[in-house]
Amino acid sequence: MAVIGYARVSTVEQNLDLQLSALNEAGAVRTYADQGVSGSATERPELTRVLDRLEAGDVLTVWKLDRLGRNTRHVLEVVEELRNREVGFRSLTEGLDTNGPMGTAMLTIMAAFAQLERDTIVERTRAGLTAAAKNNRHGGRPRKVDDAAAVRAVALKAKGLNASDIGKMLGVSRATIYRYLAG
Known part of the structure; x- marks a missing residue:
């Protein structure tokens, strides 16, 4: 044994x-x-x-x-x-x-x-997420770029700036800029 x-x-x-x-x-x-x-x-x-x-x-x-x-x-x-x-x-x-x-x-x-x-934990979590959604709050990581900055990024891209330069101006990475330009 x-x-x-x-x-x-x-x-x-x-x-x-x-x-x-x-x-x-x-x-x-x-x-x-x-x-x-x-x-x-x-x-x-x-x-x-x-x-x-x-x-x-x-x-x-x-x-x-x-x-x-x-x-x-x-x-x-x-x-x-x-x-x-x-x-x-x-x-x-x-x-x-x-x-x-x-x-x-x-x-x-x-x-x-x-x-x-x-x-019970799963049920409470779902109820909390539902209540948060009703109050227009959603889980996940906060956005790095707000709507105004996204519009600005599109305008800067239209003027011919590259994603790296736009990212430096907005204080975010080049990858973040590509995500916002693609959307």
Whole structure:
């Protein structure tokens, strides 16, 4: 029997240290980690690797349930596959352990709450974007060139100036000027 760890962070800027430390303290003899991979992504190379290499008697251990996945169905499918292969599952933060029926029941409940949290975040984000759009506010990076400057760029181009010179005059890059001239 071996404790095998799996860690994941969604962006490359995030740090795996907390998860790796906790998995090490839990006795993980080997840890697989996906960095810069969303939990909702279907392709997680290191998760695939660890699932392929687990053997009967091993215990797949994660720092937190949402590291395995945020989709309830996927989490439960993975755990069911592990159970069929006689591989245990443990989540350190939630204190879940699939050894026994109570651990499995708690895992199902926790996975449902993780899915609820994700769905609530998505719903709130959509509502916020809709409200912002009604107030004529749109997400994304602010424009570098306002409407007046865009008109000026077109007029300067018509006078024969090149994009580099126009960009210097307006304080933006040549590529930005090309985008506005193309539109």
